[in-house]
Amino acid sequence: MTLAAKPSKMTFIRGLQSFKSCDQRSVVTIGSFDGVHLGHQAIIAQVKAKSAALGLPSIVMTFEPQPMEFFSSEKAPARLMRLREKVDALLELGVDSVVCLQFNRTLSNLTASEFVEQVLCDGLAAKHLIVGDDFRFGCDRSGDFNMLSLMGQTHDFSVQDTETLEVQGQRVSSTLVREFLQMGDFGRASKLLGRPFSIKGLVVYGQQLGRELGFPTANVNLNRYSAPLSGVYAVRVDVGGTEYMGAANVGVRPTVGDLVKPILEVHLLDFQGDLYGQRIDVRFEHKIRDEQKFVNMDKLIETIKQDIKQIRTWFSGLE
Numbered sequence: 001m002t003l004a005a006k007p008s009k010m011t012f013i014r015g016l017q018s019f020k021s022c023d024q025r026s027v028v029t030i031g032s033f034d035g036v037h038l039g040h041q042a043i044i045a046q047v048k049a050k051s052a053a054l055g056l057p058s059i060v061m062t063f064e065p066q067p068m069e070f071f072s073s074e075k076a077p078a079r080l081m082r083l084r085e086k087v088d089a090l091l092e093l094g095v096d097s098v099v100c101l102q103f104n105r106t107l108s109n110l111t112a113s114e115f116v117e118q119v120l121c122d123g124l125a126a127k128h129l130i131v132g133d134d135f136r137f138g139c140d141r142s143g144d145f146n147m148l149s150l151m152g153q154t155h156d157f158s159v160q161d162t163e164t165l166e167v168q169g170q171r172v173s174s175t176l177v178r179e180f181l182q183m184g185d186f187g188r189a190s191k192l193l194g195r196p197f198s199i200k201g202l203v204v205y206g207q208q209l210g211r212e213l214g215f216p217t218a219n220v221n222l223n224r225y226s227a228p229l230s231g232v233y234a235v236r237v238d239v240g241g242t243e244y245m246g247a248a249n250v251g252v253r254p255t256v257g258d259l260v261k262p263i264l265e266v267h268l269l270d271f272q273g274d275l276y277g278q279r280i281d282v283r284f285e286h287k288i289r290d291e292q293k294f295v296n297m298d299k300l301i302e303t304i305k306q307d308i309k310q311i312r313t314w315f316s317g318l319e
Helices: 038-054 067-075 083-092 112-121 145-155 174-183 186-193 209-213 297-318
Strands: 011-014 026-030 058-064 097-102 126-131 158-161 198-202 218-221 231-239 242-251 263-268 279-289
Touching: 026 038, 038 058, 038 126, 058 083, 083 097, 083 198, 112 126, 112 145, 126 145, 145 158, 174 186, 186 279, 198 218, 218 279, 231 263, 231 297, 242 279, 242 297, 263 279, 279 297
Parallel strands: 011 097, 026 058, 026 126, 058 097, 126 158
Antiparallel strands: 198 279, 218 263, 231 242, 231 279, 242 263
């Protein structure tokens, strides 16, 4: 068995080839962890507790792309987080390492037993494995808690199951978070996430359309065929530690008709400056309307003015 090196600090590692041989085993959990919601956080807490008890490093293994994206492409569920956001959230919870495997044809063709031997044993040197109650793996779909327990007896690792976490009688899941976001119910989505829903990203150059219309926007590419929400929203935007109120649009700009994949466009209220190249954190507070296609640009401009007026009114109501 090739043994994983104990990380000297919290790290993000791409691929098993980055692990080096030593005499250290590991406590491992595996999953997509999209959104890093309360259910995921409960699993991470168990991983950290077992890691401390055994004196072994804690490892979260995830995949890029997510398996459903690999198999279904644009039909896959919209992501709640991009990889960087997910890794940052997992490391903030205090695990030693996040290991990301490229989910490709080779990995998807591994049987459950091959996955255990090549990834869990030879790659991660797992001593203890913690999995969710719905965890399944392997091209033959034979990988589950019972199968892991049996193989653990042969390969000297133990397996721990986790119970479903419920909040107000509902099972916490990424699917349910998406449903609340699509409904514009940020209160219930936040309760499942354990924090407000936000999108973080790098401001990139666009076509300057917002500036031409009189409403300059900071554009963040989502790099996906779908987003977990769509429409116009009142948002709070963190720029280098300073918070601004803003109007955000998530969608494909149907009036202009120039996009296939959705983007996030944010107009910061009462802001002067250049945001290109900066990372911003956009926290969604309230939905104003669905994305619409307008008959002409004048109608679009008129509606944007009304959106901003409504957003200012909404924020003033909070104050």
